[in-house]
Amino acid sequence: MKKQALEMARAAYAIESECIAKMLDYFDEDAFAAAVELLKNAPRIGTSGCGHSGIICQHFAHLLCCIEQPARFISPAEAVHGATGFLTKGDVMVFASRGGKTKELLPILDICKKKGVSVITVTENLESPLAEGADVVLKQYVNRETDKYNCQGTTSTTALCMIFHALQTALIEETDFQNEQFAVVHPGGAVGERLNKH
Numbered sequence: 001m002k003k004q005a006l007e008m009a010r011a012a013y014a015i016e017s018e019c020i021a022k023m024l025d026y027f028d029e030d031a032f033a034a035a036v037e038l039l040k041n042a043p044r045i046g047t048s049g050c051g052h053s054g055i056i057c058q059h060f061a062h063l064l065c066c067i068e069q070p071a072r073f074i075s076p077a078e079a080v081h082g083a084t085g086f087l088t089k090g091d092v093m094v095f096a097s098r099g100g101k102t103k104e105l106l107p108i109l110d111i112c113k114k115k116g117v118s119v120i121t122v123t124e125n126l127e128s129p130l131a132e133g134a135d136v137v138l139k140q141y142v143n144r145e146t147d148k149y150n151c152q153g154t155t156s157t158t159a160l161c162m163i164f165h166a167l168q169t170a171l172i173e174e175t176d177f178q179n180e181q182f183a184v185v186h187p188g189g190a191v192g193e194r195l196n197k198h
Helices: 003-026 029-041 051-066 106-115 155-174 179-185 189-195
Strands: 045-048 071-073 092-096 118-123 136-139
Touching (some): 003 155, 029 155, 045 051, 051 071, 051 092, 179 189
Parallel strands (some): 092 118
């Protein structure tokens, strides 16, 4: 392995650790509490994003299902071809877009407004269309990506994941979700075996 490659690999740990530590400086308790309240009371939750953001939105939808908050990832491509029919008035849509201008998400925002669906946007750009059209905005902070070109969705992905993990952690407390409930919906794998051991 090239010496430079090894040095960059080690630096990646430092870059992402620094990002997570710094994120607390941008943690808005009021906005976070408002987001948790919307998610807690939503009959259904949709999540949507493109690229790496979309992949992490899929992860968040799964996390929500694990704590019995019905959710699904809505592909931006499918959203404008009927998939937003999943959402009805009173539901919540979660958008993730670092720049807040992802063109594929803007038509979905319009649909949510017409249907009375509340919107939570996670973005770095608080003056972006997706932020300005949201009911709640959660600030994403990214120091830099880990690659030398500062282009690949690495640190930004970790930062988004951290925000979603914090939301799920808070929701477990707010809904008084019990491990016994998780045992019912997660009987598979090593986790399921441990949860259901009598």
